Amino acid sequence: MKNTAWQRELKHYLIGGLLSLILTVVAFAAVLGVDLSRAATLAIVAVAGVAQLIIQVRYFLHIDLSRQKREDLHLILFSLLLLTLMAGGTIWIMGDLAGRMY
Amino acid sequence: MSDPIFGRLEWSSFFVHEFIAAPSIDSAVAAGAGLAVVVGGIALLGVLLRYRLWGRLWRDWLTSADHKKIGIMYIVLALVMMARGVLEGVAMRTHQATALDGGILSAEHFAQLFSTHGTIMILFVAMPLLIGLINYVVPLQIGARDMVFPVMNQVSLGLTTAAAALIMVSLVVGHFETGGWSAYPPYTGADFNPGVGPDYWIWAIVLSGIGTTLTGINFAVTIYKSRAPGMHFMRMPMFTWTALCTAIMIVYAMPPLTAGSLMLALDRYLDFHFFTNDLGGNMMNYANIFWMFGHPEVYIVVLPAFGVFSEISATYAAKRLYGYASLVFATMAIAAVSFTVWLHHFFTMGQSASVNIAFGIATMIIAVPTGVKIYDWMATLYRGRIRLTAPMIYMLGFFILFVIGGLSGVIQANPTVDFQVHNTLFLVAHFHNVLIPGTLFGMLAGIQYWFPKAFGFRLDERLSRRAAWLWIIGFCFAFLPLYWLGLLGMPRRSASFSDPAFVPWMYVALAGALVLLSAFFTMLQMGWVSVRDRKRLAVPAGDPWDGRTLEWSVSSPPPEWNFAATPQVYSRDAFAVEKEAGHPYLPAQRYADIKMPNATSMGMAVCIAATLMGFGLVWHIWWLAIAGLLGMAASMIARGFVTQTEHTISAAELEQAHRDWLDDVANTRAVTRDEETSPGNRGLAAADVVP
Amino acid sequence: MTQDTPLHPGLNLGAPHGEAHTRSEPVIFGFWVFLMSDLILFGILFATYVAMRNGTAGGPGPLELFDLTSVAIQTGLLLLSSLTYGFASLLLKHGNGQRRGLMIWLIITAALGLAFLGFELTDFHSMAQDGGVPSRSGWLSAYYALVGLHGLHITLGLLWIGVMLVQIGVLGLNCRVKTRLLMLGLYWHFLDLVWIGIFSIVFLAGVA
Numbered sequence A: 001m002k003n004t005a006w007q008r009e010l011k012h013y014l015i016g017g018l019l020s021l022i023l024t025v026v027a028f029a030a031v032l033g034v035d036l037s038r039a040a041t042l043a044i045v046a047v048a049g050v051a052q053l054i055i056q057v058r059y060f061l062h063i064d065l066s067r068q069k070r071e072d073l074h075l076i077l078f079s080l081l082l083l084t085l086m087a088g089g090t091i092w093i094m095g096d097l098a099g100r101m102y
Numbered sequence B: 001m002s003d004p005i006f007g008r009l010e011w012s013s014f015f016v017h018e019f020i021a022a023p024s025i026d027s028a029v030a031a032g033a034g035l036a037v038v039v040g041g042i043a044l045l046g047v048l049l050r051y052r053l054w055g056r057l058w059r060d061w062l063t064s065a066d067h068k069k070i071g072i073m074y075i076v077l078a079l080v081m082m083a084r085g086v087l088e089g090v091a092m093r094t095h096q097a098t099a100l101d102g103g104i105l106s107a108e109h110f111a112q113l114f115s116t117h118g119t120i121m122i123l124f125v126a127m128p129l130l131i132g133l134i135n136y137v138v139p140l141q142i143g144a145r146d147m148v149f150p151v152m153n154q155v156s157l158g159l160t161t162a163a164a165a166l167i168m169v170s171l172v173v174g175h176f177e178t179g180g181w182s183a184y185p186p187y188t189g190a191d192f193n194p195g196v197g198p199d200y201w202i203w204a205i206v207l208s209g210i211g212t213t214l215t216g217i218n219f220a221v222t223i224y225k226s227r228a229p230g231m232h233f234m235r236m237p238m239f240t241w242t243a244l245c246t247a248i249m250i251v252y253a254m255p256p257l258t259a260g261s262l263m264l265a266l267d268r269y270l271d272f273h274f275f276t277n278d279l280g281g282n283m284m285n286y287a288n289i290f291w292m293f294g295h296p297e298v299y300i301v302v303l304p305a306f307g308v309f310s311e312i313s314a315t316y317a318a319k320r321l322y323g324y325a326s327l328v329f330a331t332m333a334i335a336a337v338s339f340t341v342w343l344h345h346f347f348t349m350g351q352s353a354s355v356n357i358a359f360g361i362a363t364m365i366i367a368v369p370t371g372v373k374i375y376d377w378m379a380t381l382y383r384g385r386i387r388l389t390a391p392m393i394y395m396l397g398f399f400i401l402f403v404i405g406g407l408s409g410v411i412q413a414n415p416t417v418d419f420q421v422h423n424t425l426f427l428v429a430h431f432h433n434v435l436i437p438g439t440l441f442g443m444l445a446g447i448q449y450w451f452p453k454a455f456g457f458r459l460d461e462r463l464s465r466r467a468a469w470l471w472i473i474g475f476c477f478a479f480l481p482l483y484w485l486g487l488l489g490m491p492r493r494s495a496s497f498s499d500p501a502f503v504p505w506m507y508v509a510l511a512g513a514l515v516l517l518s519a520f521f522t523m524l525q526m527g528w529v530s531v532r533d534r535k536r537l538a539v540p541a542g543d544p545w546d547g548r549t550l551e552w553s554v555s556s557p558p559p560e561w562n563f564a565a566t567p568q569v570y571s572r573d574a575f576a577v578e579k580e581a582g583h584p585y586l587p588a589q590r591y592a593d594i595k596m597p598n599a600t601s602m603g604m605a606v607c608i609a610a611t612l613m614g615f616g617l618v619w620h621i622w623w624l625a626i627a628g629l630l631g632m633a634a635s636m637i638a639r640g641f642v643t644q645t646e647h648t649i650s651a652a653e654l655e656q657a658h659r660d661w662l663d664d665v666a667n668t669r670a671v672t673r674d675e676e677t678s679p680g681n682r683g684l685a686a687a688d689v690v691p
Numbered sequence C: 001m002t003q004d005t006p007l008h009p010g011l012n013l014g015a016p017h018g019e020a021h022t023r024s025e026p027v028i029f030g031f032w033v034f035l036m037s038d039l040i041l042f043g044i045l046f047a048t049y050v051a052m053r054n055g056t057a058g059g060p061g062p063l064e065l066f067d068l069t070s071v072a073i074q075t076g077l078l079l080l081s082s083l084t085y086g087f088a089s090l091l092l093k094h095g096n097g098q099r100r101g102l103m104i105w106l107i108i109t110a111a112l113g114l115a116f117l118g119f120e121l122t123d124f125h126s127m128a129q130d131g132g133v134p135s136r137s138g139w140l141s142a143y144y145a146l147v148g149l150h151g152l153h154i155t156l157g158l159l160w161i162g163v164m165l166v167q168i169g170v171l172g173l174n175c176r177v178k179t180r181l182l183m184l185g186l187y188w189h190f191l192d193l194v195w196i197g198i199f200s201i202v203f204l205a206g207v208a
């Protein structure tokens, strides 16, 4: 019984690793391999990056929506909210300011 | 090139040098301040050696991991720094009263005064006061034996103390920064300010910032994970709620400060170009990053004060707190919204009106939950059995003055209005108007309220009330005129001015500052008299105010382990409910062995190493900086190998101590609320109040 | 199969580990809170980097300085090291207290981390040769601060792995050592997460 748990968890990591690898390759290929518009390339990189973040959180950090203790999840969601506010706010403010300098 | 051993330290860096070279009032004040630090330090050392207190201090306090001792040490640190902060305030008021076309101090010196005063008051007075109070009170309120990370708690104190020490040292060696507590580059950058001033600021900020972050983590985890069984979130005392929100805010608000000050350090030390004028630097981003910390910070310092006022309004009105749930949600709303308003500190920077409007509206919204709270407290007091004790006097002052301060803030939330008063004394009036009646009164009221718990005797009531009134009156005279001066157009941080119309108001403000100084001295006197009369004021039974929450259910001072047996909580206001039901002070059904953290010198090791590192960095004494860093790393790694970190206290010992105390309680005469401030109050409340 | 509910983020030791499992709860939760704080620190540097993206001040830019092959190798190394740390954690959880395998996986993880650092420093060096030093422009300052902070974290992680190896040797797999290994795991995976942000936002978006 113990062994099956071990195998299951090992598989978990391996799936995570494989998916991350694929997404990494996709992102690099979008920039290096194919000739797309800049916007399309950026979109692919962004989607692949976010997907990989979710994959690693799911498979390496073992966090998912169902079984997690609520406080951990609250904490992560709140962190993401503040990260968005601070980073997004900075980019908005500084970008707006730069736009008015020229 | 700096010297390999002494860096850029020279004889002329020491405080007396300038006075000897060029004696004047200005250099005499500076030399006097330096001398006070040196003499004070030597005197302290002398007393410790003379009365052989050193061993006890080390064993019982400096190496203790007990949250109660650490909390008290935080508050002592805050009071020491407050003495300096208040004196600086008075010095500035004195200077400005003479500053029509001149002034007794040099512009440079005046700039150091407002910079140190601001930095000290926010980061080394307000923060240690609230961290100390939370440290002391929260584990007792939630039925815990200590913080989850007692040693980290010590390390936090060590880092904060190291940072405070750096600021004190700046009086003796070199000088402090002159760009205000916010230290905006490029003025504080290497081009315009190559000296040591900004470096003192940077390393004091970084060290205390890291210490505070660790504290925030500690508080949050403790409140999440160490509550007594049965204490759901919605049964937590209001002070604990505000502590939780403050802790979470600390965790998220300190990183911008650390990042901003380290980026400034990179600019200064390694020729980076984050905030420089040239080569693609952008000094506006500094203001942006600083206030991402700075605005949440003002709510970090005020929320615990709200918590204190919630506790004392319920206790001294002998009623349940009105609108508990709305207070909880208002606290959470404030904590969240406070991260969305930082731009109101630089409305005038030049961004589009749309950006300003968004942040202006967010700022106005934050006033709503604050208003909700004020109404809740008023409703709590309504038809209560109110006793006008010292904490209630602070609350009275808070009610009226804080509302004025809050309203003057809402006015400035409108960007067009802000353009008129930005950078004037109007703003100085506003933030003192929320910081003093809000944070400071709250903390002083809290100290007054919980002091008997911590030390086993009450503070002298007559002097306490006098101090409270002096704070209120002094505040009105010192700061309300500044609103008017601001509207007349006087800029903040002005070393001198040329409009004679300012002068009369300046004298009023000076008079107010002197009243504030006398309030501070009255507090010292209050402390002295209370210690002298401690027998008469003793409240060993532990419940002098007919308190409602768990901390009042244990002896004063509480035992090292807080609770002989972990309490089981069935409701909000757990202790009040027990008293109403007529069965407080029961022996536990079962006592069990417990483990308590051992004393350790970890915190002191980090404190000393961090001070040396900071000093080395400021003066470019690289070997010292590296040695300090290695010292910190080594003590942390060594700590990892310590296996004996706890000692056991046996069930028998716990039971014995608890039963002894219960016997004492049984032999104590209970007092009614009318006798609350009489010597008859030994800390046992009679059931004379019908809730 | 009973699935015991996790007590904290990351891999849980599980009930068979008894005290080590329950005692981990508050400690790991606390470490997780710390990581969230650290996340904000990185977030600010990311935002600053984006805001300073055009601040090259006439100096070299991403197209001249970045070597995506090296970045791809670094990405692979770090991903692999995250995986090998996962194997170490699984041995910690299921390995019945045997230390050898665990230590070997830790050493492999450290070796991969070291290789990552090696490539990163080589990149820094060659960038500097092409005039890409932090004092050249605001953009380069932001670049070095962000990527350097991540590298510094990796360095500290390597130091931590070293200390843990000694602790496993000296103290054995006691309660505390197990908890610390779980924390180190969170830390190491977290650094890989940050790296995803770096290679996407700094490198790929930089040359796209």
Ligand code: HEM
Pocket (backbone or CB within 6 Å): B085, B086, B088, B089, B090, B092, B093, B114, B115, B117, B118, B119, B121, B122, B125, B126, B179, B180, B181, B182, B428, B432, B435, B436, B439, B440, B478, B491, B492, B493, B494, B513, B516
């Ligand atoms: C106790 C009596 C106090 C007096 C007499 C006083 C006086 C002053 C004066 C004269 C200034 C300079 C105003 C200017 O820029 O023209 C100032 C600035 C400031 N004060 Fe106070 N203050 C007092 C208490 C406090 C307290 C309790 C706090 C905070 C908890 C505080 C926080 C500040 C801050 C943040 C600044 C701004 C410093 C800067 O410009 O960077 N003060 N104060």
Ligand SMILES: [Cu+2]
Pocket (backbone or CB within 6 Å): B294, B295, B298, B341, B342, B344, B345
């Ligand atoms: Cu603000």
